[in-house]
Amino acid sequence: MTHATIVIGGGLVGMAVANGLADAGHEVVVLDEGDDAFRASIGNAGLAWVQGKGRGAPAYAAWTRLSADLWPEFAESLRAETGIDIEFSKPGGFDLCIGDADAEIRSRKVEALQRQPGGGNGVVMVDRNFVKERVPDIGERVVAASWCPEDGYLNPLLLLRALHRRAADRGVSYRPGVRAERIAPAGGGIRVDARDGTTFVGAAIVIAAGLGNAELCRQVGLNVPVRPVRGQIVVTARQPIFLRHPTSTIRQTAVGSVMFGNSEEEAGFEPVTTGGILARHAERALLEFPRLADAAVVRAWAALRIMTPDGRPVYDRSPTLPNVFVATCHSGVTLAAVHARVLGPALGRGEIPPQCAAFASARFDVPAALGT
Numbered sequence: 432m433t434h435a436t437i438v439i440g441g442g443l444v445g446m447a448v449a450n451g452l453a454d455a456g457h458e459v460v461v462l463d464e465g466d467d468a469f470r471a472s473i474g475n476a477g478l479a480w481v482q483g484k485g486r487g488a489p490a491y492a493a494w495t496r497l498s499a500d501l502w503p504e505f506a507e508s509l510r511a512e513t514g515i516d517i518e519f520s521k522p523g524g525f526d527l528c529i530g531d532a533d534a535e536i537r538s539r540k541v542e543a544l545q546r547q548p549g550g551g552n553g554v555v556m557v558d559r560n561f562v563k564e565r566v567p568d569i570g571e572r573v574v575a576a577s578w579c580p581e582d583g584y585l586n587p588l589l590l591l592r593a594l595h596r597r598a599a600d601r602g603v604s605y606r607p608g609v610r611a612e613r614i615a616p617a618g619g620g621i622r623v624d625a626r627d628g629t630t631f632v633g634a635a636i637v638i639a640a641g642l643g644n645a646e647l648c649r650q651v652g653l654n655v656p657v658r659p660v661r662g663q664i665v666v667t668a669r670q671p672i673f674l675r676h677p678t679s680t681i682r683q684t685a686v687g688s689v690m691f692g693n694s695e696e697e698a699g700f701e702p703v704t705t706g707g708i709l710a711r712h713a714e715r716a717l718l719e720f721p722r723l724a725d726a727a728v729v730r731a732w733a734a735l736r737i738m739t740p741d742g743r744p745v746y747d748r749s750p751t752l753p754n755v756f757v758a759t760c761h762s763g764v765t766l767a768a769v770h771a772r773v774l775g776p777a778l779g780r781g782e783i784p785p786q787c788a789a790f791a792s793a794r795f796d797v798p799a800a801l802g803t
């Protein structure tokens with residue numbers, strides 16, 4: 432029997448966890464279905480976003496904040512160890528309010544966040560002048576914003592590459608093109624059968640397979656009903672740098688291109704762009720920054736978020752195979768630092784981190800239990 436920990440999934444969650452496991456001295460094998468799979472990690476907006484996370488869920492707000500606190504050091508260590516600069520920046524971000532009604536609704540949400548145990552992670556409402564001083568090009572209809580100094584962004588493709596390179600440097604064995612289909616006990620270990628007929632045996636398994644989690648978790652007694660929620664993103668040609676603080680819907684990359692759009696669509700397993708949503712994205716972008724009216728659009732894409740019923744992460748242990756764990760979330764960029772630095776090493780010790788007790792999957796069983 433091998434003593435390795437097998438991580439199923441080579442996206443941002445799986446690779447962050449694999450790095451953390453390797454840092455803690457574990458032998459790690461990553462099985463990754465690869466290019467045929469849905470992969471949110473190569474289709475996201477790259478925000479390391481704190482505001483808006485954890486309203487009504489203090490544990491999620493605290494976990495997100497911990498990741499934000501870890502990010503500067505983690506990004507720097509990725510650069511130093513892999514030579515890959517992931518373009519991380521934490522300048523603080525805005526969620527812009529278009530009109531007074533929007534500002535009123537946002538104020539109430541921010542107050543609720545500030546009042547909850549642990550507070551609001553520094554999120555405050557600010558007026559138009561505050562925004563305009565930092566982002567002079569805002570549109571006339573921007574009346575206010577919520578502002579969080581902890582918000583940041585990075586290049587998610589470079590992050591994924593850096594996580595892979597760092598893992599390889601630490602001896603993690605990455606097995607692309609391997610689709611895990613069955614997890615079962617095998618002697619003193621756990622066996623993973625792949626679609627291509629290969630079999631892997633490990634001492635522990637971490638299921639981090641994105642939208643593949645629901646089915647794999649079912650096999651080990653875990654109810655993790657993740658579903659796809661589509662998002663579409665538009666990218667412009669390079670612009671002179673005008674946006675040093677990301678908004679919740681727009682950011683400018685290090686080379687000047689502008690990314691916008693943050694739709695959340697219940698569209699099943701259909702990662703396609705649609706004219707109606709792209710038009711709405713453009714309309715909103717022009718309200719925030721009218722100067723984009725002349726920007727050339729160079730591409731647009733759609734990708735599928737991995738969404739739990741309450742939008743919060745799941746970190747849990749199988750009730751039937753105690754060395755099998757699951758890790759999933761819908762903000763795998765934001766949480767990559769805490770996944771690598773805290774979650775991975777904890778799973779290596781056979782533990783769910785204590786601050787993650789609220790993220791057990793049993794919370795999804797409650798409605799079913801009430802109905803019986």
Ligand SMILES: Cc1cc2nc3c(=O)[nH]c(=O)nc-3n(C[C@H](O)[C@H](O)[C@H](O)COP(=O)(O)OP(=O)(O)OC[C@H]3O[C@@H](n4cnc5c(N)ncnc54)[C@H](O)[C@@H]3O)c2cc1C
Nearest residue numbers: 440442444464465471472476478611641643662763764765
């Ligand atoms: C449009 C959009 C915008 C987003 N913007 C942001 C953002 O700004 N900030 C943020 O924090 N998050 C954002 N996200 C979310 C973020 O991209 C995801 O949370 C993150 O990528 C999830 O990573 P993952 O590893 O769980 O899943 P994935 O990236 O989907 O990776 C899952 C991996 O598992 C593999 N796999 C699946 N099934 C199997 C199997 N049976 N066997 C072996 N391998 C398997 C796949 O090959 C894949 O590589 C966004 C998502 C979308 C769609």
